[in-house]
Structure formats: structure tokens, C-alpha cells
Amino acid sequence: MHRAQGDCAYEKGNDCITCLSGCHRDSKQSTLITYIRQAEKLGLKVQAETMVERVEPLGNGYKLYATSHGERVEFECEKLILAGGTLGTNHMLLRSGFGNQLPALGKYFSTHPQYMWFGVYDEEINAHKGMFQSVASKDDRFRQRGFKLENVFAGPVSTALLFNGYGADHEEFMRNYSRITCAEVAVRDENAGELVVDKKGKLIIKKPLTDQDHSRMKDGVSVLKEILAASGAKRVIESPHFFGLHMMGGCRMGVDPQKSVVNPEYQVHGYKNLYVGDASLFPNAPGINPSLTIYALATRLSDQLVGR
Amino acid sequence: MQSNYFKPAALKGLNRIGDVFIPKSDDWPSFSEFGGIEYIDDIIAYAPQEDIDSLNMVLGIFSFLPEGLLRWAAGQMVAATYRDGLLDGLLRQLNIGLKGILFSCYYSGKGGHSYAGKNPLDLVGYNVVRIED
Secondary structure, rough: OOEEOOOOHHHOOOHHHHHOOOOOOOOOOOOOOOOHHHHOOOOOOOOOOEEOOOOOOOEEEEEEEEOOOOEEEHHHHHEEEEHHHHOOOOOOOOHHOOOOOOOOEEEEEEEEEEEEEEEEEEOOOOOOOOOOOOOOOOOOOHHOOOOEEEEOOOOOOHHHHOOOOOHHHHHHHHHHHHHHHEEEEEEEOOOOEEEEOOOOOOEEEEOOOOHHHHHOOOOOOOOHHHHOOOOOEOOOOOEEOOEEEEOOOOEEEEOOOOOOOOOOOEOOOOOOOEEEEEHHOOOOOOOOOOOHHHHHHHHHHHHHOOOO | OOOOOOOHHHHHHHHHHHHOOOEOOOOOOHHHHHHHHHEEEEEHOOHHHHHHHHHHHHHHHOOOOHHHHHHHHHHHHHHHHOOOOOHHHHHHHHHHHHHHHHHHHHHHOOOOOOOOOOHHHHHOOOOOOOOOO
């Protein structure tokens, strides 16, 4: 299975499990080693560990109020592209009061809910060795039914976290670490979630699961349990900790300012030179990992801004 | 040991609840015995101050709760995963938040300066090869 990778050195025995928290070989083609490196050569300056708390229109541009290493800092600009990730971008706009003019801000939020299952085998599997993921299902019937299956594994910290037992149960589970496989059902969920801020300006995530979401989850789980049993798992364990892995929406793209936040040219409705360039502009959940779509949208936005 | 983020009572409480989640068994070290808590500041450095304040309060309570009540609290945190009562949302947050810290300390590979037993990573068979070039 080919992913966005350079040279993972599998043939030399490299283990990619740590890829989840960053690639020590720079083989993983994240924005840090692709777009940002290219942009730095063209003059981009990265202001690391700086949290933007408020955005205000200022003349023909915008002013940003931020905290950097404990100090208050301010920035002014003519054109502003918000790309803080779905949670970051929505948080900045909501905390800055843009919701008063943009009724759809924070709405239509989706996450691709994930349901993890473990299979425990008699023989050693050593799922943490070698390639991080080697097989993907391209069965269209799963996608048509609103879910996808993905084999995935994690280091001991995350694996222990996903298991709900403690004490002796935890020890028994973790002593079997080398005999465990893990796979997940990822649901293409309805965009029924909403992001809001409380009185203190803290981001609150509301993410109800709809009847359709539950139905798709049950459908996917039944297939996954069949696969684990057929592959020889002696015991199948459900992780009760469900989570959303891909944060999307809240600044959905559209033509109606009542039902969307940015127009098809990425500009926030009613705010000249204010753009959104991340997954928060997704109108709904695509049902697949969104990073390539985000890259494509961002590339189109940058082409548009430089007039290509 | 000292921490820039946790009060001494909170560190004591973390070790006590840690030993409920990860008790000693044969060659399997307890949470406090392994001593990964010595690196707690590395883990918590980027947590929001509000969360650190809340943890100091909860762990401070755990520092003096009788053993039986501590076990009961751990059981409630785990059981809340399957319930939807008034306090269960908070208990679920506490369950995930605490276990995140406990397991990060325990499975970091870094034990306390006086620990000489087996490393939990070796006990679970986690052996990762990193090819650098």
C-alpha cells in the first residue's frame, strides 16, 4: 500500500509505528517538509508557538491579537488566510464574534467517527513491526454502505488507552501486545455537529450521532468482526472509546450566506480579503481521509490568490 | 521529586491512582515503582493551564482518599464508559485524561533514576528499529 511517503527503508528493517507521532526519516510527506519548506525558500516566516486569539477587520485588512511565549503580540495584514485546522479556524472566528454576521459559522461539523476493534491471536503478530499500514480495502460496497475499514495499530501508550480495563485486566491485555491486531470502522457521518464557544471563549464541540451514523457503524462492525474471526483471532475486543479523527466543517463552502461561511472563491461571506484554507470549509464528510483534498483545495486557493 | 506544574500532593495522588490502574505483579512493576512520573513535566508542558489546575485539584484529593475509595473511583471511571448518567461525562473525561498521563509515563521507556527492574516496553515486546539513513 503506497502512502504519501519518500523512503521508509523497510528493506533495511525500519519500523514505521512511530510515524503516528512524526517521522524521524522525513519520509512522511507532511506539510512541514513539503509546502512549508518550499514557502520558506520564497520568504515565508513561521511564527511558532503563537496562538491567535482574536481577529478584527482593520481598514482594508485585518489585525490579529495573539499570545507568543507568554507575551501579547499583534499582527496586521491586508490579506488573511485562516488555516488553523477545523477546530483552530472555527475557534478564532467564533471567539472574534464573526458568528453575529455568519449564522452558519460552527455548524455542519463532522468527524468520521472511528470504532476500534482488537483481535487477539495465539501466534505472535508483531503488528508494530515493519510497515505501519500495508493493506487497504477498495471494496466499493463498503463505501456505498457509508463506512470504510482500515487496519491500524499504535504504540503501547495508545493501545493501552483504547482498552478499558485496569489492574490485572490491563496487564493481561498488554502482555499480549505482540499477539494483537487492530482495525477500525470509519463512518462517513452526517454533518450534524456544531462548534460553539462558551462565556470564557473556550471551544465546545457538540457532536451527536444520528440514526444513520449508528446504522453505518453497526454495519461496519459486523463486517470487521467477521474478518477478525475468519483470520483466526481467538478473542475479539471492542474499544469503548469512540473518537473522531478528521475534523471537518463549520466554515462550509457555499453560495448562500445563511447556510455557508465561505464562497466558492474561499472568501468569507461579506469580508473582503479574508479566506479559509483548511478542512473547515468542507460542506460534508467525504468518507475518506481528507488530507489530499485539503492539499488540493489549498493549492487552488493559492493559485487563485497569485492570479494563476 | 519536584514538578513545575503539579503540587506534591498531586504527584502523590497520581502515584496512588497509578498503582490502582497499574499494580505490581511478578516482574511487572507498579506505576510508582517504575518511576516514569519523574518525566511528567515533559508530558504536561503543553497542556492548557485550566486542565492542569483541574488535575491538581482531583489528584490532590486522590492523595488522601482511603485505598478502598480510590479503587471505587477507578471503577466508576471505567464503568462510566457504558453509562449516560449525570456525572458520567465528567468521569469519562477523567478516565481518558488520567490514563493518558499514566500510560505516557509508564510506556515512555524512561524509568525513575532508582528503578532497576524490567522495562514495561520490554515486557510487552515493543522493540522498534529506527533506521536513520
